Amino acid sequence: MKIGELAQRAGVSVRALRYYEEQGLLSPERTPSGQRRYTEDTVEVVRLFQQFYAAGLSSRTIAALLPCVNNGRATVPQRRMLRTERDRLAARVEEMTATLVRLDQLITAADSHGETV
Amino acid sequence: MKIGELAQRAGVSVRALRYYEEQGLLSPERTPSGQRRYTEDTVEVVRLFQQFYAAGLSSRTIAALLPCVNNGRATVPQRRMLRTERDRLAARVEEMTATLVRLDQLITAADSHGETV
DNA sequence: CTAAAGCCTCACGCCGACGTGAGAGTCAAG
DNA sequence: CTTGACTCTCACGTCGGCGTGAGGCTTTAG
Numbered sequence: 001m002k003i004g005e006l007a008q009r010a011g012v013s014v015r016a017l018r019y020y021e022e023q024g025l026l027s028p029e030r031t032p033s034g035q036r037r038y039t040e041d042t043v044e045v046v047r048l049f050q051q052f053y054a055a056g057l058s059s060r061t062i063a064a065l066l067p068c069v070n071n072g073r074a075t076v077p078q079r080r081m082l083r084t085e086r087d088r089l090a091a092r093v094e095e096m097t098a099t100l101v102r103l104d105q106l107i108t109a110a111d112s113h114g115e116t117v
Numbered sequence: 118m119k120i121g122e123l124a125q126r127a128g129v130s131v132r133a134l135r136y137y138e139e140q141g142l143l144s145p146e147r148t149p150s151g152q153r154r155y156t157e158d159t160v161e162v163v164r165l166f167q168q169f170y171a172a173g174l175s176s177r178t179i180a181a182l183l184p185c186v187n188n189g190r191a192t193v194p195q196r197r198m199l200r201t202e203r204d205r206l207a208a209r210v211e212e213m214t215a216t217l218v219r220l221d222q223l224i225t226a227a228d229s230h231g232e233t234v
Numbered sequence: 235c236t237a238a239a240g241c242c243t244c245a246c247g248c249c250g251a252c253g254t255g256a257g258a259g260t261c262a263a264g
Numbered sequence: 265c266t267t268g269a270c271t272c273t274c275a276c277g278t279c280g281g282c283g284t285g286a287g288g289c290t291t292t293a294g
Binding site for chain 1: 199200210212219223224
């Protein structure tokens with residue numbers, strides 16, 4: 001499929017797709033005239049990228065996870081990477097959960113303090 | 118206390134403290150010569166800021182939460198803000214947890230695929 | 235008293251994930 | 265065969281949270 005359709009179906013901008021390619025995350029075929037042609041599975045892959053970006057992973061990190069995403073395979077150091085990133089993400093989730101608790105404390109404090117200030 | 122001490126005790130840079138002030142997060146007293154003087158409680162406040170920043174909140178958002186942080190009080194719209202931000206954060210935590218699960222899937226897939234590729 | 239350390243205010247630099255034209259080629263429909 | 269919708273490649277702009285000097289006062293230790 002062409003870049004416009006992929007963009008729409010994956011919920012990102014055309015610019016973003018070109019950027020992902022620049023970062024080594026996508027390598028679409030090209031027509032003789034130079035236009036990009038993507039396969040169906042790319043839709044899901046791009047959505048996964050979005051999820052990773054949203055989780056705070058960088059292009060570099062995502063690029064490093066690519067062998068797993070594409071093949072389901074990975075060398076030993078790649079698997080170490082995977083676990084490292086997993087742990088990093090888990091730590092961030094814990095931090096944010098703690099922050100959530102703090103916010104809740106602030107809310108209950110504010111609520112109990114003055115009801116209709 | 119002076120800015121350098123606060124920076125060290127709160128674990129941020131002097132530049133960061135000046136930046137927080139620029140964003141309306143801090144309003145320290147000034148000596149006649151213009152130097153900033155902070156109170157003890159500011160140490161904890163700054164740490165809270167760091168926690169909020171780490172959770173992805175912006176300066177604007179943190180500024181909006183200030184009345185609660187400082188007074189434990191808030192007007193009705195401020196409390197709405199608080200809840201909105203809480204919900205936003207909660208949503209992000211859920212997203213990231215989902216991403217964590219995805220990563221775990223990738224890991225187990227990679228592990229079960231080829232043991233010592 | 236003097237030197238070093240710390241503080242002050244500009245104000246430009248950086249990085250990452252794109253946005254946003256500019257200018258030009260390409261492709262399907264009428 | 266033209267028109268309008270897409271696509272291409274530069275390449276600069278943006279935003280947020282600071283880093284990093286520059287140039288100049290102030291405070292503190294010896």
